[in-house]
Amino acid sequence: CSTRADVLDLWFEDGEQCYRWQAVVKPRSAHRLKSVAADHGRRERNREGGPPAGSLLERILPLLDHGGRIAAQAEQTNGGSRWVNVPEREDRGDERKTGGDAFRCLSRSVAIIPFEIDGRNEGVLRFDSTEPGFFSRKLVESYENLAQSLGAAMANRRAQAALNERIKELTCMYRIAQIASESNLSLGDTLSEIVEFLPPAWQHPEIASARIILDEQTFRSRGFEEGPYRLGADIVIHGIRRGRVDVFYTDRDSDSGKTLLLEENPFLEEERHLIQGVARELSSIIEHKHAEEEKARLLEQVRHADRLATIGQLAAGVAHELNEPLGNILGFAQLANKSPGLTGSLRSDIEKIISASLYAREIIRKMMFFSRQTPSRKMEVNLNKLVEDGLLFLESRCTKAGITVERRLERDLPVVLGDPAQLQQVLVNLVVNSIQAMPDGGKLTVGTTTRDGAVILFIEDTGVGIAPENLKSVFMPFFTTKDVGRGTGLGLSVVHGIVNSHGGSIKINSAVGEGTCFEIHLPSMAETSGEGGRDGEQG
Template identity: 55%
Template sequence: MNHRAQAALRERVKELTCLYGIATLSEQPGISSQEILQGIADLLPPAWQYPEIACGKVVFDDFAYMSPGAVEGAQRQSARIIVHGAERGDVEVAYSKTMPDLDEGPFLQEERKLIDTVASHIALIIERKQAEEERQKLQDQLRHADRLATIGQLAAGVAHELNEPLGSILGFAQLANKNPGVPKESSGDIQRIVNAALHAREVVKKLMLFSRQMPTRKEHVDLNKIVKEGLYFLESRASKSNIEITRSLASGVPLIFADQSQLYQVLVNLTVNAVQAMPDGGKLTLKTEACGGRVHLIVEDTGIGMSQEVLGKLFIPFFTTKDVNEGTGLGLSVVHGIVTSHGGTISVESEVGHGTRFTISLPSAGEKGADGGDN
């Protein structure tokens, strides 16, 4: 075998070693995309004709992964990384010293084919990783939906079992308290029983709303009117807590086909949460908007905000960050259930120390509401 053939064989072995290394790297269980890209950058220099002066670099989504000791060189060879038709970065090999020209500057024709192949492999790896992540996300959503369905069935059963004894407790306690012969001390105790029963009944009602057991009566309703009526009862509580309420209700907001009492429940839950998130006072803003055949309700506060961890659990039933006796952890689950049952969506933006913003989007019924808004 002559010298030229031997040199060509060595180059081919280096190319295959690089590609085999990339394939092995991408098949490692649990390895992240970032670790794969760094590993590929490390595999590049030994595959080129002058490995001792070759520097490998992979740039993806504006983040660079470089081989050890990599420096910028005047002589470089690169290939674009195209993922789903969009350019996301490039692969580059540079020489730290100037070398004589060959096929493409100092680079071999085979090295051009290799760097193009590496860029294609990276694109395929990223596409596969994204597909795996999307599949995992869908599986998590399905598991979450199954858990919610199970909890909903349990909640419905518990609610029905509690309703009758609670009604008896409340009825007899109220009846006993009307007896003129009841001592004053006993009357106070009976009133505590009444209050506790009423609280328990509200919990049962939330359980039934969450499990969709409450009857729904949908009609054409005006969201502006619901907001105004809801704020009428909230303003006194807010003023005592040193909270300023600002409202911006768009005029001509279309009607929505919804259960008025359930939407009122949504408004109450969101505004009460907002007030509780501002123990030292603050600003509560309520807005209505109409856009693209949908009506939006925005509830925003300047309270303590929430971490990303809390945001991830926000709509999970019985999850709460409040103290014992301050919340059941069902309020936002009920809100989510009501909104989705009306064909709507709910999104949350929050940052610790910078408040929270809930945006509810509901399909409009087409007709404009009679309430003129604030504008």
């Protein structure tokens, strides 16, 4: 209004985009402003991808030049502004005929003022007036001052906006680093927190949502909406793509429900760098957490092995101490049983003593196995043959229980150095456990394979599975979930003792209601260097 012109038209560049604002004071005698993305002024990159040729004014002059009069007859200031006036004798534009569209008025005075915004971008102002002889050099020069201030204000505003964006990005990265340093948080909790930091770091937080996908897990920001605009980056760990992080813009206004019109690519260049930075940061956090978890797992394994070793020593002592008196009880009971003239009830009592002693001796034998007190005779053992021999008499038991048996034996399996009788015991104990875990029938798979220089015997069932809280205890002597009389809880302890004395390790994979797989890893002959145990994994 203060310029006294009827129409003001402002064009300006922002990177490769060009925008246009228009204020029409007359003929509506109302102040009207609108913003449009102006395609005509858009900077086209030249063929070599270099900066566009020509100034903004050169590119849009044909549009602004009212009837070509500016190019032909304009006066010009030193600053490059031009103007033409409607001569007194020419007819005034008829506003009624043109329906109020200022640009279709036939005769008008026009001034065009180019200005700089920040050295990189430019702007152009066009003033229109229907008044004849409206513009003077003095007036146009005063517009030039106005345009310069406008350019400076716009540059300032842009720098401020860029600074705000930068602050948001840095805050986001800082908060991620802060959360990552909280070692008591699990990986899942860490990612759940981080995903909430992402939308506020984007230019339009009110329509932004974020999502982090890692392996099979997905973490979403509150009120997540997968909008049509997406900016994402891969999460790569040790060269393997493990997931991705994405920020979405929705095109729906959450308050009004109206569809928002965004640019084709509404994300800032800085935001592209930011998402890459976030993905890199996530990769290193995940790597770090995995390493921590692995360390904790190994520590727990060592503790578990220590506990078992202590129990083993105790068991060995007890077994040794009990063995002798038990031998005496059994020997004398058997002797007494042979005495002539025993009454029926006396004989039956003695037989009970004998069978109880035999049972106790069996337990002691198992305890000695567990504590590796049993001498072994090691030789080359072919596990495939061991499985075939073992299944000979176990298979009929399976069939009776409604269990089908599958063999999956690797051809040309390397031999292992071991005690065949003890390894047979391992197979029997594991198969018996599997049979007991499938009271309603199922499938048993017994197989062999090789991995990382180890020969593996695996026994897999489709039984009840082992509850996660019991996994740690199954190797403890006398740990059983079976009814009294059905299990002593020594089967797996024996397995553990034997495998350890062969320098091997055991892995358990189990899911409640689905089944269990025990893997016995034994060093192949090529890898075996002498005898002796090596503490391994206990699952």
